[in-house]
Amino acid sequence: MSLPLFTNRVAVLATMHQKQQVMAPILEELGLKVIVPANFNTDIFGTFTREVKRPGTQIEAARIKAQKVLEITGETIAVASEGSFAPHPSLPYISSNREIVIFIDKENDLEIIGEEFSIDTNHSYQIINSVDEAYEFASKVGFPEHGLIVMFDEPKNSSEVFKGITTLDQLTEAVNFVLSHSTTGKAHIETDMRAMYNPTRMKNIEKATRNLISKINSCCQRCSAPGFEITQRIQGLPCELCYAPTLLIKSVIYQCKKCEYKEEKLYPDGAEFADPGQCMYCNP
Numbered sequence: 001m002s003l004p005l006f007t008n009r010v011a012v013l014a015t016m017h018q019k020q021q022v023m024a025p026i027l028e029e030l031g032l033k034v035i036v037p038a039n040f041n042t043d044i045f046g047t048f049t050r051e052v053k054r055p056g057t058q059i060e061a062a063r064i065k066a067q068k069v070l071e072i073t074g075e076t077i078a079v080a081s082e083g084s085f086a087p088h089p090s091l092p093y094i095s096s097n098r099e100i101v102i103f104i105d106k107e108n109d110l111e112i113i114g115e116e117f118s119i120d121t122n123h124s125y126q127i128i129n130s131v132d133e134a135y136e137f138a139s140k141v142g143f144p145e146h147g148l149i150v151m152f153d154e155p156k157n158s159s160e161v162f163k164g165i166t167t168l169d170q171l172t173e174a175v176n177f178v179l180s181h182s183t184t185g186k187a188h189i190e191t192d193m194r195a196m197y198n199p200t201r202m203k204n205i206e207k208a209t210r211n212l213i214s215k216i217n218s219c220c221q222r223c224s225a226p227g228f229e230i231t232q233r234i235q236g237l238p239c240e241l242c243y244a245p246t247l248l249i250k251s252v253i254y255q256c257k258k259c260e261y262k263e264e265k266l267y268p269d270g271a272e273f274a275d276p277g278q279c280m281y282c283n284p
């Protein structure tokens with residue numbers, strides 16, 4: 001859906017990692033003209049390889065990037081994305097990837113955030129002692145479609161990092177170099193999580209952008225501002241057998257950020273009752 005608010009306006013995409021491949025076509029559905037500034041170095045805002053520490057939270061980091069491109073270009077709409085990787089909150093042995101995409105419209109004073117949380121990620125690292133161990137790691141993480149990073153496992157040589165490795169020759173050379181120059185005889189190998197080296201992450205960025213568009217297309221009934229979104233989830237869906245409230249979501253509250261208008265929607269998951277298996281009386 002093309003919103004008149006955005007038709008033919010320029011949106012600056014704050015990326016240097018080819019994220020426009022997946023983000024631009026989706027944003028253009030809103031009627032926006034997407035541009036990517038040349039020479040915009042997002043690495044000064046933090047990198048995954050810990051060379052530069054990221055400022056603040058994930059959302060703050062994305063916001064800073066978006067504000068920076070608005071400053072540089074003098075435009076009024078910016079979009080930036082930021083990813084993070086961590087063990088899954090309830091399944092610590094599984095990696096998870098949270099992607100957020102922030103949309104800022106200075107002219108209309110809007111800030112809308114799309115999000116994707118996924119366990120579909122190859123995010124991983126290992127300490128290796130040989131080239132064979134590097135190959136083994138590579139075969140498990142989707143190399144060479146997914147790039148790799150090789151570096152020293154000691155602070156002394158921490159500035160020497162081989163990034164964006166996508167061929168067996170590059171991998172062999174980097175691992176041999178590190179192994180032969182390291183005092184420990186070990187090397188650190190990890191997945192390159194930059195979007196253009198990681199098609200799995202690129203997909204999650206695409207999903208986060210889709211989520212952003214659906215939030216933008218959800219408009220307030222009172223003032224018609226985009227970004228009418230869920231701000232609260234209320235538990236208490238009644239058990240089908242005994243009607244006692246369960247921990248499942250009974251309703252959600254949508255709220256407009258502009259005019260504060262609120263709306264409650266019952267049974268967001270489509271069911272009016274919870275399975276007795278979720279009930280602490282029927283299934284203690």
Ligand SMILES: [Zn+2]
Pocket residue numbers: 220221222223224225256257258259260261
């Ligand atoms: Zn409103």
Ligand SMILES: [Zn+2]
Pocket residue numbers: 239240241242243244276279280281282283
């Ligand atoms: Zn029950």
